[in-house]
Amino acid sequence: MKHPLADLFDGAEEIARAISSRETTTDRTSDSDSDPAHDHDHDDVAHSRRAIGTCHPERLDLVVSEVVEETPSTRTFRLRRPDGRDLPPFLAGQYVAVYADGTSRPYAISSSPARLDHYDLTVRRVPGGRISSHLLDGLAAGDPLTTGGPLGTFHHNPLFHGDDLVFLAGGSGVVPAMSMIREIVDRGLDRRFHLLYGSRDLGDVVFREELDALAAADPRIRVDHVIQNPGGGWAGPTGLLSAALIDALTGPLDGRMAYVCGPQALYPYALDQLTALVLPRRRIRFEANGAPADPTRQPHWPAGTDPAEEVTVTARGTTFRTPRGRPLLDALEDAGVRPEAACRSGECGLCRLRVVKGTVHHAEEARLRLSDPPAGYLHSCVAYPLTDLELDV
The missing domain is CATH 3.40.50.80 (Nucleotide-binding domain of ferredoxin-NADP reductase (FNR) module)
Structure with a gap:
């Protein structure tokens, strides 16, 4: 029986072989006048990045091959590569970020990790939901869709979780x-x-x-x-x-x-x-499941701080106003400043930014490093501006 983590180990071995092969080729040609050493170094880095990207891509340009109506409010979108190649391996329970309409949302993969010719994303309509409505109302078989690679810690760990x-x-x-x-x-x-x-x-x-x-x-x-x-x-x-x-x-x-x-x-x-x-x-x-619906209900929200009151945020030369009770990531995206993001729940850390000036509320969901708050870093998906802010994005 093949171990459930074997696909990941196979991917790591493939990367190691690719890098080793590249290094061997570099050794054979390093004395050639037509191929300077610095060119070899550049090629090695590029080759390594391509090899690692096969298992951990930043973006996947996929095509919807099938749409299945599960319930009146829920559909499954089957996604494949346009060239038919297998998708990156994942662990059952992980998600991918879907990029659409100028923002992103995480959706868990419902298909089996034993079948990598496709990912199934099962999406339920959220009342007022920006991306769920966008997908359910507008996405059809044959349409393109961009996602990130698989992420998330909500999966079975055979060493600690038992059987x-x-x-x-x-x-x-x-x-x-x-x-x-x-x-x-x-x-x-x-x-x-x-x-x-x-x-x-x-x-x-x-x-x-x-x-x-x-x-x-x-x-x-x-x-x-x-x-x-x-x-x-x-x-x-x-x-x-x-x-x-x-x-x-x-x-x-x-x-x-x-x-x-x-x-x-x-x-x-x-x-x-x-x-x-x-x-x-x-x-x-x-499972991480979004920013808190009401950050003011968390015990460390400052007493007497009105979440509806607006503050000024400056990032990448853009200045805008936003309510204190709105996640910074949402406000940044609407202002045209779009940090990398995936989980939108405080877990993955891709939206990590530094506060140059001002004060924020870190939601309980933020999985910050111990050194992050003293150094001014935040997870913008679950951070709320309490005062005027200047951000290093």
Whole structure:
């Protein structure tokens, strides 16, 4: 059986072989008058960057090969390279950033990492959502779409997470779970996976037929749907993913790893329920899921600071006004200043900028280095301007 990380190791070996081959060629030709040493150095760097870029690209120019309607509000977009080559390897649970309409949003990959001829991105419409509406209303088979390479830490770690897993999903939070389940089946992994999937109603369940079929056919996979407002004809669990319901469905959680993905409101609720079941915090993993809906509710938001009041921000020679309660990254993009970004949740650090002058609120979601705040660095996707700012972008 091929190890689930083998594709990544194979990619690293390919890079090493490419660099080694290049170095050998350089050694053979270094005495040639027609090929100066500094040209070799330049070629080596360029060759290494190309080799590394095959596994860790900054951008992927892809084409939509198929669109599948999962529910009235959710579609899956199957993406391929125009030339048919395989896509970079990823770990089940990771995401790619989609670049469109002058901004980006992260979307989890729902397809199996065992099948690299395509990525499936399953997108649910968010009320008022800029990019979800852009994709669902305007993207069709044959259209181009630009993404970043795979990123994210929300995936199974075979060294620490064990082989008995519980996943609490709400709404579109089932997407990374789908990728994990498909990998178990495709690669024949010795791993047990129990999905507790909460949905508002029966018409809101994404992947319902496939999930039920996989669970019926494979003893390693168990799926329990929990419907909040079932209406008639539903005999399964109802309500919320409470501690009592989790315990009734999963049994003891001792030694098991729990994953949680869904709307932001699910996270503190799920933590309370799992804690009540005496599951240690180190055995609970949450997917990063955007900037806080209301930064003023965080305990370290300065008292008496009005989030609606505007401040002045200067970056790359551009000056603009923005409310204190709006993420800096969003304000920068709308002003035409577009830092690199991917997760938009404080995790990846690609949007890391330095404050030259002024004060910001760092949201709890920001995974800053210990040295970042003293040196003035922030993650602009989850940073909020408290005073007038000057930024080094």
